Amino acid sequence: MPKAELHCHLEGTASPPLVRRQAARYGVDIATLLDGDRYRWHDFASFLRAYGAASALFRTEEDYAELAETYLASIAGSGAIYAEFFISPDHAEAAGLSPGAYAAAVAEGIRSAEAEHGIVARLIVVGVRHLGVESVERAARFAAGMPPLVTGFGLAGDEGAGDPADFARAFAIARDAGLGLTAHAGEFRGADAIRRTLDALQPSRLGHGVRAVEDPDLVRRIAAVGIVLEVCPGSNLALGVYPSPDAHPLPRLRTSGCRVTLNSDDPPFFGTTLAGEYVLARDAMDFSDADLLAATRTAIEAAFVDEATRRDLL
Numbered sequence: 053m054p055k056a057e058l059h060c061h062l063e064g065t066a067s068p069p070l071v072r073r074q075a076a077r078y079g080v081d082i083a084t085l086l087d088g089d090r091y092r093w094h095d096f097a098s099f100l101r102a103y104g105a106a107s108a109l110f111r112t113e114e115d116y117a118e119l120a121e122t123y124l125a126s127i128a129g130s131g132a133i134y135a136e137f138f139i140s141p142d143h144a145e146a147a148g149l150s151p152g153a154y155a156a157a158v159a160e161g162i163r164s165a166e167a168e169h170g171i172v173a174r175l176i177v178v179g180v181r182h183l184g185v186e187s188v189e190r191a192a193r194f195a196a197g198m199p200p201l202v203t204g205f206g207l208a209g210d211e212g213a214g215d216p217a218d219f220a221r222a223f224a225i226a227r228d229a230g231l232g233l234t235a236h237a238g239e240f241r242g243a244d245a246i247r248r249t250l251d252a253l254q255p256s257r258l259g260h261g262v263r264a265v266e267d268p269d270l271v272r273r274i275a276a277v278g279i280v281l282e283v284c285p286g287s288n289l290a291l292g293v294y295p296s297p298d299a300h301p302l303p304r305l306r307t308s309g310c311r312v313t314l315n316s317d318d319p320p321f322f323g324t325t326l327a328g329e330y331v332l333a334r335d336a337m338d339f340s341d342a343d344l345l346a347a348t349r350t351a352i353e354a355a356f357v358d359e360a361t362r363r364d365l366l
């Protein structure tokens with residue numbers, strides 16, 4: 053089954069064994085970060101802290117190139133032909149690396165993975181909304197400078213921080229530079245937050261977006277306009293957005309005509325993989341093999357790539 057994903061955070065792909073190795077390399081005590089081979093967190097705020105602590109163990113260009121290549125090699129091994137993932141200049145700077153050096157190193161990891169495993173990948177620079185409007189605008193200006201393989205701009209972090217309209221200027225900077233646009237919305241907030249995100253930021257895709265299901269008018273709008281949902285079922289289950297696969301709205305969104313894709317978000321944090329998301333959709337969310345293939349196809353149709361690359365992938 054060919055697979056593709058549009059929603060994965062680079063630092064969120066770091067496995068516990070890799071994090072242990074990095075901690076040993078830099079002499080950092082990570083006793084509170086890991087419990088055996090699992091990350092320790094219990095809610096979204098503690099997840100973000102664990103994510104920040106793991107990110108801080110990647111400090112050099114070599115660290116980031118290896119992290120990107122390791123993630124891409126792993127999903128290529130389970131059938132992925134394309135991936136878009138988020139990079140965060142704020143996390144790199146916090147770890148002591150300039151955004152330019154960070155993006156160039158990650159692009160190098162992408163090139164190695166393509167040469168070695170045939171997988172194609174592109175980068176989406178994200179602003180972290182709980183770091184504030186100025187920081188998100190700085191991320192947008194960085195993205196607009198078009199570092200290598202950066203084709204998109206997005207908004208991540210705590211959905212409760214600020215109003216979507218606060219980030220309109222950042223999105224205008226990215227849009228004017230010709231970047232594709234996506235925003236996390238409808239993960240922890242409901243339909244109103246999604247509507248405001250669509251109105252204020254005009255992204256072509258939504259990170260998660262699943263809580264649109266709470267408002268039938270909004271579901272109709274998303275289907276009619278063709279907004280693509282980057283659905284991350286394993287993440288939603290791990291973070292308690294939904295209590296069980298039965299309660300997850302992905303089947304309803306799909307059969308209501310929304311364009312859906314399957315994504316891993318922060319795979320080792322949430323005990324998932326891209327292949328695992330496809331299995332979950334098939335075994336617990338009514339996806340036939342044709343529906344899974346359609347999700348892959350939708351991801352490639354909605355990818356932030358040039359048309360020649362898209363044609364090659366389709």
Ligand code: ADE
Pocket residue numbers: 061064103208209210236239287317318
């Ligand atoms: N950053 C990393 N993972 C995230 C998620 N699931 N939601 C928002 N921001 C994130």
Ligand code: ZN
Pocket residue numbers: 059060061208236259317
């Ligand atoms: Zn995410």
